[in-house]
Amino acid sequence: MSDAVQPLLVELGRRLRTARLGAGLSVAALAEEALVSRRYLTEAEAGRANPTVAVLVRLGQALGTSAGGLLEGLRPRRPERIALVGLRGAGKSTVGRRVAAALEVPFVALDRRIEERSGMRLGELFDLSGEEAFHRFEAEALEDVLARGNRMVIETGGSLVTREATFLRLRRTCRTVWLRASPDEHIRRVLSQGDRRPMKNRPRARDELRAILEARTPLYERCENTVDTTGIEPEDVARRVLAACGLPVTD
Numbered sequence: 001m002s003d004a005v006q007p008l009l010v011e012l013g014r015r016l017r018t019a020r021l022g023a024g025l026s027v028a029a030l031a032e033e034a035l036v037s038r039r040y041l042t043e044a045e046a047g048r049a050n051p052t053v054a055v056l057v058r059l060g061q062a063l064g065t066s067a068g069g070l071l072e073g074l075r076p077r078r079p080e081r082i083a084l085v086g087l088r089g090a091g092k093s094t095v096g097r098r099v100a101a102a103l104e105v106p107f108v109a110l111d112r113r114i115e116e117r118s119g120m121r122l123g124e125l126f127d128l129s130g131e132e133a134f135h136r137f138e139a140e141a142l143e144d145v146l147a148r149g150n151r152m153v154i155e156t157g158g159s160l161v162t163r164e165a166t167f168l169r170l171r172r173t174c175r176t177v178w179l180r181a182s183p184d185e186h187i188r189r190v191l192s193q194g195d196r197r198p199m200k201n202r203p204r205a206r207d208e209l210r211a212i213l214e215a216r217t218p219l220y221e222r223c224e225n226t227v228d229t230t231g232i233e234p235e236d237v238a239r240r241v242l243a244a245c246g247l248p249v250t251d
Contacts, residue, residue: 012047053067083156089187096154099153143169180227181230
């Protein structure tokens with residue numbers, strides 16, 4: 001399913017659910033009337049199914065309208081969630097909190113939700129269960145976060161983009177912004193926070209970071225927006241994020 005089609009299906013799903021509730025029908029009742037399974041209708045209302053014309057006709061009739069009525073003027077809603085993407089040291093936490101404050105919405109650090117879900121610190125999770133387990137918890141944590149509301153700012157982990165399904169889910173449900181910075185800027189910011197781990201026992205840490213950034217750049221570039229952060233104060237970066245997302249920028 002393409003990125004262009006998915007938002008339309010999400011909006012169609014909202015219409016189906018609104019119409020069903022307005023008609024006073026349960027999922028089971030509408031599914032029976034439209035000759036579809038309860039599971040299929042649930043998936044359709046969630047925007048995860050692509051109904052055929054025949055199914056839309058039956059749904060429309062059961063809801064007292066028509067397929068045309070369900071589709072008329074259908075346009076995807078712009079996601080109201082902002083997801084900040086980038087390597088460690090990009091400023092996602094600092095900028096994210098400022099953007100969330102400007103919008104008066106919650107700020108969510110996905111890594112913290114992974115720790116809550118797994119019951120372990122990230123380092124322990126990697127050491128005891130491995131990278132695959134981490135990314136499985138990451139995907140589950142993202143779904144938990146998305147289910148909690150439509151307006152928020154999400155700080156994602158730097159390697160999320162390497163998991164196609166999770167990254168695709170993020171792009172379909174959020175306004176994604178890559179906070180881009182130079183390798184030296186990434187290192188400088190992490191060290192300025194008192195975190196010496198990037199350099200500990202790793203004399204070629206900058207070269208390693210440069211290689212990771214180069215490898216992931218084509219993935220980061222798939223974000224909807226890119227905001228350069230090198231040499232720019234967090235307040236200015238936050239304003240640029242808001243402007244890139246087409247949201248009001250306040251002084």
